[in-house]
Amino acid sequence: MEIRELEMIKKGPWSSEEDEVLLRHVSKYGPREWSSIRSKGLLPRTGKSCRLRWVNKLRPNLKTGCKFTAEEERLVIELQAQYGNKWAKIATYLQGRTDNDVKNFWSSRRKRLERMLQKPPASKPKKNKGKAHLNQVQQVEEMVPPCSSNQVEEILSYATSYMGNTLVFEMINLQDLIKPNYQQLENDYLSAVEVDATPLHTVPSFESSSGYNFPLLPEPEPLLDFPLFPECQDLVPEPFDPNFVYGFEEKKCLQCACSSSQKLGTRLPTFGLEGNSQSASSNGFFKDFPSEIFEYFEHIPTSSDQ
DNA sequence: AATCGCTGCAACCGCTTTGTT
DNA sequence: GAACAAAGCGGTTGCAGCGAT
Numbered sequence: 001m002e003i004r005e006l007e008m009i010k011k012g013p014w015s016s017e018e019d020e021v022l023l024r025h026v027s028k029y030g031p032r033e034w035s036s037i038r039s040k041g042l043l044p045r046t047g048k049s050c051r052l053r054w055v056n057k058l059r060p061n062l063k064t065g066c067k068f069t070a071e072e073e074r075l076v077i078e079l080q081a082q083y084g085n086k087w088a089k090i091a092t093y094l095q096g097r098t099d100n101d102v103k104n105f106w107s108s109r110r111k112r113l114e115r116m117l118q119k120p121p122a123s124k125p126k127k128n129k130g131k132a133h134l135n136q137v138q139q140v141e142e143m144v145p146p147c148s149s150n151q152v153e154e155i156l157s158y159a160t161s162y163m164g165n166t167l168v169f170e171m172i173n174l175q176d177l178i179k180p181n182y183q184q185l186e187n188d189y190l191s192a193v194e195v196d197a198t199p200l201h202t203v204p205s206f207e208s209s210s211g212y213n214f215p216l217l218p219e220p221e222p223l224l225d226f227p228l229f230p231e232c233q234d235l236v237p238e239p240f241d242p243n244f245v246y247g248f249e250e251k252k253c254l255q256c257a258c259s260s261s262q263k264l265g266t267r268l269p270t271f272g273l274e275g276n277s278q279s280a281s282s283n284g285f286f287k288d289f290p291s292e293i294f295e296y297f298e299h300i301p302t303s304s305d306q
Numbered sequence: 307a308a309t310c311g312c313t314g315c316a317a318c319c320g321c322t323t324t325g326t327t
Numbered sequence: 328g329a330a331c332a333a334a335g336c337g338g339t340t341g342c343a344g345c346g347a348t
Contacts (some may be wrong), residue, residue: 034334047334048319048334052317100316100337103336104316115312278340
């Protein structure tokens, strides 16, 4: 008998007829009693499967089939930094998005980063041999030394704690756009926050287990000291543009008169100099990262290059 | 035209939490 | 308070679509 019941359970894609049955059940009883759908013989699906279908596809006001906006992306990044992989919680901040949506978005970004940091296997034939027009990412892949998965994990963890998820993922997005001029960006940032120039070489460093030499940094400032309210989503910095650093400037919240920097920590590095106005190192904002990350982008000329 | 690799997405699985008896 | 069922959650997998080769 139990075997027969198991055999009757259907898996796989849902048909429109099944969706109709499920919708009828929900309109009659509400989004609950999922198990009764099978026990009543309405559908050969588990209650679990029914609930998932409803939550992810049939629920009203879902944003199905439309990509995450820049604001949504930034919000996910900030909230993930605060809550970790609590996708259901994060999804509550994004109208029309499910935990599955958020989870899929995050894992795709993560994969993209891993791909950027890992060289293709040696056995893989060179696709672009003899082609003069390698795109920028392919050119970079040629230059970047191979990383182990541990190293990828380490770099990702380090980079996000160093400068925040927002900036790391912003940079990942850049590979699809134009190479930014980081010297210009850095100058823009410095002028925006009136930073004192303190040589980064004064920052102590450590060698990681996988051989990277990371600057030793203070504990990152906490993100989001209190819950971010959906009505404050407009405070999220603008989508990337060459002057993106201005996205970190303070904005006033119309709802509660607090500032955006209070609501959304940007975790720009301060090198432990936060007590000294808004100091950060002009020389070191980018250059002391593991070079594997930054070789995807335009090299920043330094005084030693000249 | 065929193949390959990447991407996004839907759905499943196993574990945990919550509610009920 | 224990036992059980239902619901919820996060990780993972499989697949279709698409662009590049």
